[in-house]
Amino acid sequence: MSSATTTSRRTFLKGSAATTAGLVIGFHVPFLSKQAIAQGLATSIAPEVNAWVVVQPDDKIVIRVARSEMGQGTLTGLAQMVSEELECDWAKVTTEYPTPGQNLARQRVWGNFGTGGSQGIRGSQDYVRKGGAAARMVLIQAAADEWKVPVAECAVSKGVITHGPSKRTTTYGKVANAAAKLAPPKDVPLKDPKDWKVIGKRLARLDTVDKTTGKQIYGMDLKLPGMLNAAVKDSPVFGGKVKSVDDAGVLKRPGVVKVLRVGDSAVAVVADTWWRAKTALDALKIEWDEGPNAKVSSASFGETLKAGLDAKDAVVGNSVGDAPAAIASAARKIEAVYSYPHQNHACMEVMNATVKWTPEKCEVWVPTQNGEAAHAAATDAAGLPAAQCEVYKIHLGGGFGRRGATDYVRQAVNIAKQMPGTPIKMIWSREEDMAQGRFHPVTQCKLVAGLDDKGEITGLHMRISGQSILAGVAPQNIRDGKDPVVFQGLNPPGPEASIGYTFPTLLVDHAMRNPTTPVGFWRGVNLNQNTIYLESFIDEIAAATKQEPLALRRKLMKNHPKHLAVLNAVAEKIGYDKPAPAGVFRGLAQTMGFGSYVAACAEISISKEGALKIHRIVAATDCGNAVNPQQIEAQVEGSFVYGLSAALYQECTVKDGRIEQTNFADYPTLKLAEMPKVETVIVASGGFWGGVGEPTIAVAAPAVLNAIFAATGKRIRDLPLSKHSLKA
């Protein structure tokens, strides 16, 4: 339970279903650092075997997971990876997060905490498996030492170590203390994939039960002793500042403790409950200095981007031969301009963070996709040395890239710093969350194809004009004016986000045009719009040259066997060689990104009134090694909800410098009734590790858009679809 020692170290939260006034959070400490153990603080706690594994005396296995769980199943997937090599009993596995502060103190023993770019498995598979293997090796060593027998005579299965010749047995739990004292092995071989027993299994997630009972604690649910609540409003115009605040009436409201400035652009109200803080904030009279962006709009951004389509200042992302020359001399040209809007991540759980600041220590409880970045932001905002700041990661109610940013962490620390010693839970309203997004970048794309007199493609030029995420969030990574992330899915052949077609000549270039809207990594990132552009245009070429879309793709994909394999898998599963049911039309799309190859075929119909019905989607994914197929299926299905919500409904428009959409009423999402049947084909070709949380989103929209064209002859080139009539 709660004590000064435990809260100042590892405050690990366990949901506690209090039913009467005041939520009680039980603090318990399943894990302490070696230093803490050396200080005798954890006499009843098992020592860690290594950074990744703790074995308790009752043989319960605690696996440390550095990446954040936000629904994508990484907690379970990474535990499977460690467990595979550890040879423990899966039924005894639990997980826990190490803290960013501990990672810093221990020379980043857990590596990168960042959870984005579908990196959970593929970015840490090597060292987490080695962590499991190294723990197994010292555990067996400890048993062999105790028995005074050679290690080679010992074997382990499900955490039970057996000495072959004497048939003696012991368990991981019994030798864990001794193993913890052994030097880690230098050479840590990993299993041959053919021997995997846990990787590849359709295992149930480790974190489901509490999510069905209301016990799962999210950032928003925290309650610390003496805690107050904060509601905050930042300048609705990006780059604006607070001019004045009239708090006279608000300070008299019941429960309101303080009205304060947060930096120069935001105002917060602190009250005993969040509802009181929020309603007081709504009543507060704030005058804004709207600054230089007061008049920008989606229309003005659009003009800027349009000018970039023909501008000279473009950087090249992929080039084969001389595409402009080939196109200039082509017998025939096809040209189209596409665009993609701003979108908000709209996590179900709005941004929030809880902070306790004292002159000696700053503690932050936060749902974050990047514990280390949150720690750095908190340290900076707290004005304290890094060693005096700690971040406790709380389960995320969705992330989708939004929670990789640290703006809200910084804000909460800023508020708490103005109220030393009082824990402050800052929660945004949905309206604030919509206004202060880190939006999907806006881009436009002009595609021009040159065709010879037989209709064969001689060259393709894709000119992307628009917003760079790196320029907005990590400008130090822009080299020679180039943001490499802009070209996702259009890269030259290679292991990441490579284009799946071979054209005689090709030019993909980018004219960077950065609207003032803050930009962010939005699940699927630039693969989303790039795949819409290219896959729609491939269909346009097919239509213009009277070729069947699958046949044209197969012709262009001969040199790209992995891309082609998932497309073929989709075609086979949907029965592409047979006609669709009467009135139903098909559309295809394929792409590669986040290390994986994906394809989809959508079957849709359009009613006389122009209503779209998506009946069925077949999707294939080649992620190399499939760690947990049932969770891959869940991610693929979910990707269609996220991708189709975006394609059908979602656009954040800017007027007078501010985002116009305020809530789910004007920023709708796909609902269950609209959800098509999704059939997932996992093509695990082995030999590599690809991500699964994001790539499929990119094929959702173009598969449906191509099917809409097949049904209506209407080519949708700007989203969302709700702007267009599909009526015949």
Next chain:
Amino acid sequence: MPKLNVNGKMLDYAADDGTPLLWVLREQLGLTGTKYGCGIAQCGACTVHIDGVAVRSCVMPASIMTEKQMITTIEGVSADGSHPVQRAWQALDVPQCGFCQSGMIMAATSLLKEKPNPTDKDIDEAMTNICRCGTYNRVRTAIHTAAKEMAAAKSGAAPKKVAELGKSVLNIEHVAGGQA
């Protein structure tokens, strides 16, 4: 002091007039399983039952509730997560981030009370909650699974184990008991 009848208990609370039931549940009564998602009855994360009927508590002032109206939150669905809907959810690993799932489960239990054997169309109409992770298809499958379990229980059959349901419906292997 005003009282609310929540999960079978009469509970005192203190809140300003107009405070939505959602925030009384969360901030006064400590029942944080009910979530804030939008505040305008669009997303359904705040769904609770009032006399068995699913309502969105974020737009319902607590002060209009009488002591006779029985409020059920996710914490009151069962003492131990063993309601057939909860078991179906666990068996099929429905939740991803899980944030919307309390509301989903409240909407589903209300639907099944009204329509023990719902059609897909019934599910379409009743389940208007928003899920950003995209769990809709598993939600649908889990409702059908729970409906079958509830029908079987009515005819005297013993409830199937979560592991058995998971294996038979989506071929999911339940080896661990989960973290709870």
